[in-house]
Amino acid sequence: xxxxxxxxxxxxxxxxxxxxxxxxxxxxxxxxxxxxxxxxxxxxxxxxxxxxxxxxxxxxxxxxxxxxxxxxxxxxxxxxxxxxxxxxxxxxxxxxxxxxxxxxxxxxxxxxxxxxxxxxxxxxxxxxxxxxxxxxxxxxxxxxxxxxxxxxxxxxxxxxxxxxxxxxxxxxxxxxxxxxxxxxxxxxxxxxxxxxxxxxxxxxxxxxxxxxxxxxxxxxxxxxxxxxxxxxxxxxxxxxxxxxxxxxxxxxxxxxxxxxxxxxxxxxxxxxxxxxxxxxxxxxxxxxxxxxxxxxxxxxxxxxxxxxxxxxxxxxxxxxxxxxxxxxxxxxxxxxxxxxxxxxxxxxxxxxxxxxxxxxxxxxxxxxxxxxxxx
Amino acid sequence: xxxxxxxxxxxxxxxxxxxxxxxxxxxxxxxxxxxxxxxxxxxxxxxxxxxxxxxxxxxxxxxxxxxxxxxxxxxxxxxxxxxxxxxxxxxxxxxxxxxxxxxxxxxxxxxxxxxxxxxxxxxxxxxxxxxxxxxxxxxxxxxxxxxxxxxxxxxxxxxxxxxxxxxxxxxxxxxxxxxxxxxxxxxxxxxxxxxxxxxxxxxxxxxxxxxxxxxxxxxxxxxxxxxxxxxxxxxxxxxxxxxxxxxxxxxxxxxxxxxxxxxxxxxxxxxxxxxxxxxxxxxxxxxxxxxxxxxxxxxxxxxxxxxxxxxxxxxxxxxxxxxxxxxxxxxxxxxxxxxxxxxxxxxxxxxxxxxxxxxxxxxxxxxxxxx
Numbered sequence: 013x014x015x016x017x018x019x020x021x022x023x024x025x026x027x028x029x030x031x032x033x034x035x036x037x038x039x040x041x042x043x044x045x046x047x048x049x050x051x052x053x054x055x056x057x058x059x060x061x062x063x064x065x066x067x068x069x070x071x072x073x074x075x076x077x078x079x080x081x082x083x084x085x086x087x088x089x090x091x092x093x094x095x096x097x098x099x100x101x102x103x104x105x106x107x108x109x110x111x112x113x114x115x116x117x118x119x120x121x122x123x124x125x126x127x128x129x130x131x132x133x134x135x136x137x138x139x140x141x142x143x144x145x146x147x148x149x150x151x152x153x154x155x156x157x158x159x160x161x162x163x164x165x166x167x168x169x170x171x172x173x174x175x176x177x178x179x180x181x182x183x184x185x186x187x188x189x190x191x192x193x194x195x196x197x198x199x200x201x202x203x204x205x206x207x208x209x210x211x212x213x214x215x216x217x218x219x220x221x222x223x224x225x226x227x228x229x230x231x232x233x234x235x236x237x238x239x240x241x242x243x244x245x246x247x248x249x250x251x252x253x254x255x256x257x258x259x260x261x262x263x264x265x266x267x268x269x270x271x272x273x274x275x276x277x278x279x280x281x282x283x284x285x286x287x288x289x290x291x292x293x294x295x296x297x298x299x300x301x302x303x304x305x306x307x308x309x310x311x312x313x314x315x316x317x318x319x320x321x322x323x324x325x326x327x328x329x330x331x332x333x334x335x336x337x338x339x340x341x342x343x344x345x346x347x348x349x350x351x352x353x354x355x356x357x358x359x360x361x362x363x364x365x366x367x368x369x370x371x372x373x374x375x376x377x378x379x380x381x382x383x384x385x386x387x
Numbered sequence: 388x389x390x391x392x393x394x395x396x397x398x399x400x401x402x403x404x405x406x407x408x409x410x411x412x413x414x415x416x417x418x419x420x421x422x423x424x425x426x427x428x429x430x431x432x433x434x435x436x437x438x439x440x441x442x443x444x445x446x447x448x449x450x451x452x453x454x455x456x457x458x459x460x461x462x463x464x465x466x467x468x469x470x471x472x473x474x475x476x477x478x479x480x481x482x483x484x485x486x487x488x489x490x491x492x493x494x495x496x497x498x499x500x501x502x503x504x505x506x507x508x509x510x511x512x513x514x515x516x517x518x519x520x521x522x523x524x525x526x527x528x529x530x531x532x533x534x535x536x537x538x539x540x541x542x543x544x545x546x547x548x549x550x551x552x553x554x555x556x557x558x559x560x561x562x563x564x565x566x567x568x569x570x571x572x573x574x575x576x577x578x579x580x581x582x583x584x585x586x587x588x589x590x591x592x593x594x595x596x597x598x599x600x601x602x603x604x605x606x607x608x609x610x611x612x613x614x615x616x617x618x619x620x621x622x623x624x625x626x627x628x629x630x631x632x633x634x635x636x637x638x639x640x641x642x643x644x645x646x647x648x649x650x651x652x653x654x655x656x657x658x659x660x661x662x663x664x665x666x667x668x669x670x671x672x673x674x675x676x677x678x679x680x681x682x683x684x685x686x687x688x689x690x691x692x693x694x695x696x697x698x699x700x701x702x703x704x705x706x707x708x709x710x711x712x713x714x715x716x717x718x719x720x721x722x723x724x725x726x727x728x729x730x731x732x733x734x735x736x737x738x739x740x741x742x743x744x745x746x747x748x749x750x751x752x753x754x755x756x757x758x
Binding site: 036043051061062104139141144148155178180182187188191211219296301305311317322327334335349355 | 405412419423425432433434476477504508509511513514520522523553555556558560563582583587670674675676679683686687692693699702719720723724726730
């Protein structure tokens with residue numbers, strides 16, 4: 013019996029086993045699309061509806077003007093007035109508002125007379141990202157207000173600022189964070205499905221005792237590994253490609269590059285991820301250990317170290333080096349390149365190479381480990 | 388009571404037989420926290436910038452030097468034509484291009500308003516937004532300086548905002564993220580340990596044996612849970628030490644309250660795992676159910692990374708089902724805001740209710756399955 017036939021035989025056995033466990037098969041096929049649906053809608057960094065409270069110590073036309081400029085900007089929802097400092101602490105401690113705007117008494121008179129004045133803003137800094145954005149919005153609004161009153165007070169001869177910035181954004185003109193996050197979600201879901209589906213496959217046979225039988229049979233470790241991977245490869249390829257299509261239908265994710273390249277990149281990534289699951293399975297002695305290893309090596313690192321959410325360039329240098337062993341990192345560069353930028357392998361060939369090396373190395377390691385256990 | 392201690396001893400013996408597992412659950416959280424603590428930052432700095440200086444005057448060089456001096460930007464190259472920037476953005480070498488028009492120096496010295504174009508790669512919408520904000524502020528400040536120097540405006544702006552950021556004045560996203568990572572690590576380690584606890588016995592056939600012993604269901608559940616709770620507590624202590632002493636996350640509230648709340652949280656994570664264990668027939672099913680239906684939703688919908696207030700209104704009610712949501716509010720409240728139970732009691736109560744509820748459910752289910 014040739015190695016190919018042995019591989020096919022193992023694959024058929026594994027296929028039958030997957031088919032019998034309906035819950036697992038359904039999870040593998042449909043949960044990814046469902047996830048994309050939920051998380052694609054739910055997750056974004058677009059900061060709107062910031063709840064803001066106001067302490068207006070002036071109650072003039074001018075102070076009301078400032079407050080309404082906040083509300084009209086569309087970024088802020090007015091929570092209400094807070095009378096004193098204790099109330100400010102309370103609403104911020106209880107997360108009822110994210111910021112408090114304090115307008116000093118005499119604000120209206122000062123502004124009308126052309127005297128310098130300042131308003132105070134208190135921001136809840138617990139989420140630094142949101143706070144930075146809030147501060148940016150507020151500075152913009154205040155400086156627009158300032159320019160208006162400067163004109164009225166006849167200060168300065170300049171109509172508008174001397175330099176203006178005209179931003180032009182490539183690839184994602186409306187700066188929708190969904191377009192950034194959806195490819196990340198695709199990578200994350202694909203990685204997890206692949207690792208989770210294979211991580212228990214070998215160790216289960218070890219724990220239940222059927223591994224002995226496999227070893228007695230004339231199958232070598234390499235056909236065994238390949239046969240174990242192939243069915244899961246098919247299942248995860250189907251589910252990965254369907255989440256890509258779902259992303260386009262549901263979230264207007266563009267597809268600016270080539271489908272063929274996409275298919276190739278996804279396959280390459282999946283082979284690596286499945287092989288990684290097998291490697292875990294060959295290292296662990298019990299399914300419990302395998303589960304722990306799978307979660308700790310793929311669940312969190314793929315989330316945090318792949319550039320899915322946190323930009324790699326903002327990480328400290330030593331960690332940037334560490335991210336090179338996270339395969340999703342390369343996959344994401346290629347995926348975002350294909351769908352958002354419409355570039356081809358000529359731009360991301362080095363990432364493809366890395367994915368290829370990862371897949372081959374991990375498959376090799378897994379076979380090597382098994383061969384030792386085989387003997 | 389002695390029966391309970393027997394189950395606990397048995398569980399500990401099993402854990403000891405698997406030294407690798409023991410090493411993983413103790414060491415992994417520390418290693419993970421150290422790495423992820425550094426990784427989880429939404430701060431935007433060193434944005435790679437390419438400059439297209441079509442003017443080449445001393446004024447344009449002055450503007451570029453402002454960008455060079457800023458912590459937020461890193462000028463990686465200068466080119467002479469706008470067409471050359473595509474390559475930088477396509478490959479991702481640069482995120483932004485600053486294009487200075489040819490007559491820039493002339494216009495600025497005359498006091499004529501001028502527009503500067505900033506081209507940005509919008510792939511990472513969040514970071515780009517922040518970076519555009521930095522660029523806008525930098526240029527606005529610079530413009531004001533220029534205008535003031537040539538007497539076009541009267542010095543500083545008439546109205547300015549004095550911003551005070553509470554709890555995190557440096558706006559370090561790390562202080563926000565690390566308490567979240569603590570919660571997540573605990574969840575990952577304890578839920579999946581306990582999710583295998585009963586189903587493993589079922590798969591290996593030893594559940595039958597436990598069945599014929601005079602152990603009550605609640606004793607089995609409790610006995611399975613306590614060893615993992617102990618491991619969880621050790622993890623809590625280790626991780627808090629790393630967070631406070633290594634990452635210098637301020638711990639402004641009470642340590643006792645923090646530990647107490649961690650115990651309540653462990654009740655929910657372990658209860659959840661045991662519940663999964665009772666509804667699965669193989670360890671593989673348990674693993675899939677735990678990771679897909681519990682762990683992933685918790686990561687994304689708890690407010691750990693993605694603020695709940697940014698979610699569409701339809702999704703926000705769903706987040707109330709997630710225990711991690713409450714624990715995160717508690718953790719961040721204790722760490723960053725230094726508040727106590729007087730503010731956090733609704734979340735604490737919700738968390739406790741969740742834990743007791745899921746444990747009861749697990750006990751009820753296991754008695755039905757075992758009978």
